[in-house]
Amino acid sequence: xxxxxxxxxxxxxxxxxxxxxxxxxxxxxxxxxxxxxxxxxxxxxxxxxxxxxxxxxxxxxxxxxxxxxxxxxxxxxxxxxxxxxxxxxxxxxxxxxxxxxxxxxxxxxxxxxxxxxxxxxxxxxxxxxxxxxxxxxxxxxxxxxxxxxxxxxxxxxxxxxxxxxxxxxxxxxxxxxxxxxxxxxxxxxxxxxxxxxxxxxxxxxxxxxxxxxxxxxxxxxxxxxxxxxxxxxxxxxxxxxxxxxxxxxxxxxxxxxxxxxxxxxxxxxxxxxxxxxxxxxxxxxxxxxxxxxxxxxxxxxxxxxxxxxxxxxxxxxxxxxxxxxxxxxxxxxxxxxxxxx
Numbered sequence: 001x002x003x004x005x006x007x008x009x010x011x012x013x014x015x016x017x018x019x020x021x022x023x024x025x026x027x028x029x030x031x032x033x034x035x036x037x038x039x040x041x042x043x044x045x046x047x048x049x050x051x052x053x054x055x056x057x058x059x060x061x062x063x064x065x066x067x068x069x070x071x072x073x074x075x076x077x078x079x080x081x082x083x084x085x086x087x088x089x090x091x092x093x094x095x096x097x098x099x100x101x102x103x104x105x106x107x108x109x110x111x112x113x114x115x116x117x118x119x120x121x122x123x124x125x126x127x128x129x130x131x132x133x134x135x136x137x138x139x140x141x142x143x144x145x146x147x148x149x150x151x152x153x154x155x156x157x158x159x160x161x162x163x164x165x166x167x168x169x170x171x172x173x174x175x176x177x178x179x180x181x182x183x184x185x186x187x188x189x190x191x192x193x194x195x196x197x198x199x200x201x202x203x204x205x206x207x208x209x210x211x212x213x214x215x216x217x218x219x220x221x222x223x224x225x226x227x228x229x230x231x232x233x234x235x236x237x238x239x240x241x242x243x244x245x246x247x248x249x250x251x252x253x254x255x256x257x258x259x260x261x262x263x264x265x266x267x268x269x270x271x272x273x274x275x276x277x278x279x280x281x282x283x284x285x286x287x288x289x290x291x292x293x294x295x296x297x298x299x300x301x302x303x304x305x306x307x308x309x310x311x312x313x314x315x316x317x318x319x320x321x322x323x324x325x326x327x328x329x330x331x332x333x334x335x336x337x338x339x340x341x
Contacts, residue, residue, distance in 0.1 A: 006033065006035065006036045006037065006087050007036065007037040007038070007039065007057075007084065007085070007086050007087060008029060008036060008037070008038050008039070008086060008087065008088045008089070008090060009039050009040075009041060009060075009081070009084070009086045009088070009089045009090075009102060009105070009107060010022070010025070010026070010038060010039070010040045010041065010089075010090050010092065011041050011042075011089060011090070011091040011092060011093065011098050011099075011101065011102060011112075012040045012041060012042035012046065012092055013042075013092050013093055014042070014043055014046075014065070014066060014093070015190075015267060016049070016248075016266075016267020016268070016270065016271065017265075017266065017267040017269065017270040017291060018092070018136065019042065019046050019049050019050075019267075020049065020157050020159070020267070020270040020271055020273075020274050021136055021137040021140060021157060021270060021291070021294070022092060022140050023053050023055065023155075023157040023158070023159075023274065024137050024140060024141050024154055024155040024156070024157055024294070025090070025092075025140040025141050025143060025144055026038055026053060026055035026056060027055060027155035027157075028141050028144040028145075028152065028153075028155055029055070029144050030055050031155075032144060032145075037057040038055055038056050038057055039056070039057055039058045039059070039060060039084070039086075040056055040058075040059050040060065041060045041062050041077075041101060042059060042060075042061075042062055043061070043062050043063075043065065044061045044062075044063075045248065046059065047059050047061075048247060048248035048249040048252065049159070049248065049252075049271075051249070052159040052160045052161065052249075052252060053159065053160075054160065060077075060081070062077070062101075069097055070097075071097075071100065074097065074100045074101050074104065075100070075104050077101050077104075077105075078100065078101040078102070078103065078104025078105040078106075079104060079105070081101070081105040081107075082105055082106055084105070086102075086105065086107045087107075087108065087109065088107065088108070088109040088110070088111060088124075089101075089102030089105070089107040089109070089110045089111065090111045090112065090143050090144075091110065091111065091112035091115075091118075091122065092112070092140060092143070093115075094112075094113060094115035094116065095115060095116055096115065096116040096117065096118055096121070098115075099112060099115070099118045099121035099122055100121065102121075102122075103120075103121045103122075109123065109124050110122045110123050110124060111124040111125075111126070111143055112124075112125065112126070112143065113125070113126050113127070113128040113139070113143075113148075114126070114127055114128065126142075126143070126147075126148040127148075128148070129148070129149070132149070132150075132151060133148065133151065134289060134290065135154070135289070135290060135291070135292070136290060136291050137154050137291075137294065138151060138152060138154060141153070141154060141155065154294065156274075156276075156294050156295055157270070157273070157274035157294060158274060158276070159252060159271065159274040159275055161252055161253050161255075161256035161275055162253045162256070163253065163256050163257050165250070165253040166250075166253035166254040166255070166256050166257040167179055167257055169242070169246060169250045169253060169254050170182075170217065170240065170254060170257065173240055173242055173245065174240060175215065175217070175240055177215050178215075179257060180259060181213055181214050181215055181259070182214070182215050182217055182257055182258045182259060183209055183214050183215070183216050183217070183258060183259060183260050183261070183262065183335070184216075184217045184218075184219050184254065184255055184258040184260075184261045184262075184272070185202055185205070185206070185216055185217070185218055185219070185231070185239075185261070185262045185263070186218075186219050186220060186224075186261065186262070186263035186264060186266055186268040186269065186272070187199060187202045187218065187220065187224065187227050187228060187231050187264065188220040188221065188223065188224030188227055188228070188243070188264070188266060188268075189264040189265065189266040190221075190223060190266070190267070191266075191286075191313060192285075192312070192313025192314055193313070193314055193315075193320075194284050194285035194310070194312050194313055194314050194315050194320065194322075194323075195264050195265050195266065195283075195284050195285055195286055196227065196264050196284070196323070197264055197282045197284070197323050197326065197331075198320070198323060198324055199227050199230040199231045199234060200234050201323075201324075201326070201327070201328050201331070202231040202234075202235075202262075202328075203230075203231050203232070203233070203234025203235040204234070204235075204328040205262065205328040205331055205332060206231070206232075206235035206238060206239050207235055207236065207238070208328060208329075208332050209332070209341070210235075210238050212341050214259075214341065215239075215240065216235070216238065216239045216240070217239065217240045217242060217254065217258065218231060218232060218239050218240065218241045218242060218243055219242055219243065219246075219251050219254060219255060219268055220242070220243035220244070220251075220268070221243065221244060221248075222243070222244035223244075224243045224244070225243045225244040228241050228243035228244075229241065229243075242254065251268065251271070252271055252275070255268070255271060255272050255275055255277060256275050256277075258272075258277060259278065259339050260277060260278035260279065260280070260335055260338055260339050261277045261278070261279045261280070262279075262280045262282070262331060262335065263279065263280070263281055263282070264281075264282055264283075264284075265281060265282070265283050265284070265286045265288070265291065269281050269293055270291075270293060270294075272293070273293035273294050273295040273297075273298055274294070274295070276295050276297060277295075277297065278297045278335075278338040278339055279293055279295070279297060279298040279299070279338075280298075280299050280301060280331055280334045280335055280338070281293050281298055281299070281300050281301065282301045282302075282323065282326060282331070283300060283301065283302040283309070283322075284308070284320065284322045284323040285308060285309060285310050285311055285312050285313075285315070285322065286309055286311060287309035287311070288300045288302050288309075290309075297338065299334045299337060299338060301326050301330065301331065301334060302322075303321075303322050303325055303326060305321060305322050307322070308322045
C-alpha cells in the first residue's frame with residue numbers, strides 16, 4: 001500500500017476545547033507522514049471546527065451525544081466504515097463506548113489509553129502515566145507515536161478564520177465603530193458556575209473598557225444567553241451581545257477580529273488561543289496546568305487558593321473566592337500587559 005493510500009480515523013472528543021487541542025495530534029501525525037489522510041468521527045457541531053483545520057480530510061458525524069450508548073447505531077456506523085479501509089484508528093475519549101466503532105469497522109490497528117476496560121476493543125493499548133503526561137494535549141499527541149512513555153512536543157493549534165466574515169457578522173448585529181477597538185469576552189462555561197468569572201465583574205470590565213474607547217462584544221452559545229444578558233445589563237447595555245445569535249463558525253470569525261479576548265476556562269478560550277489572539281484566561285475550579293491556553297499571547301489568572309483546583313461544577317464552600325477575588329481591575333491591568341488600553 002502506498003503512502004497516498006494510508007488513512008487514519010480519529011474518534012474525537014465532544015467538548016469544544018478538547019477538539020481544539022486535538023489539532024495538536026493532527027499536526028503531529030502529518031509531521032510523521034505528510035501523505036496520510038486523517039478523518040474525524042465526531043458530533044456534527046464539530047464540523048465548524050474541523051473545517052478550520054487543514055490537516056483533516058473529512059468529518060464523519062457521530063449522531064450520539066454524551067451518555068448515549070446506542071450500540072446498534074454504533075455498529076451500523078462501524079460497518080459503514082469498513083469500505084474506507086483505514087490503517088489505524090486513534091480513540092481520544094476514555095469511554096468504553098467510544099471504542100466500539102473502530103472495532104466494528106474492523107480497523108486493524110486501534111490505538112488508545114486503557115480507559116474503561118477496553119482491552120478487547122483496542123489492540124494498541126497504552127497505559128496512561130498521568131504524572132508524566134500531565135496535560136490533556138500531551139496525552140492526545142503521545143498517541144501519534146509508538147510509545148506514550150515520553151513527553152511529546154506540543155504543536156500549537158492554529159484554526160483558519162475569515163476576518164471579513166467576522167466584521168460582517170458584527171455589522172449585522174449593530175457594530176459600526178472602529179474594528180481595531182474590539183475586545184471579546186466569553187462569560188460562559190458549560191461545565192458549571194465554578195468556572196465562570198462573575199457576571200458583575202464582566203459587566204464592570206466592559207464599563208472600564210468603554211471609558212478607554214473600547215467596544216465589548218459578548219461571544220457564546222445559546223446556553224450562555226442568560227449570563228450574557230446579565231453581563232450586558234450590568235454594563236448598562238453597552239455591549240454587543242452575540243450569545244445564541246451566531247453559529248460556532250461565525251463566532252470563530254468574530255473572535256479573529258478582536259484585539260484581545262477575556263474568557264473563562266472554556267471551549268472559546270481554546271478557540272481564541274488557536275486563533276493566536278491576545279488572551280486573558282481566568283481559572284477558578286479547573287487546573288491551568290492541565291488544560292492551559294496553548295498560544296504565547298495568553299495570560300493566565302489563577303489565585304491558587306488552598307481549595308483549588310477542586311474541579312467541581314459548583315463551589316462546595318458557596319463563596320467562589322477563586323473567581324470573586326479576581327477583580328475587574330486585575331483583569332484590566334492584565335489586558336494592558338498585552339495591548340495598549
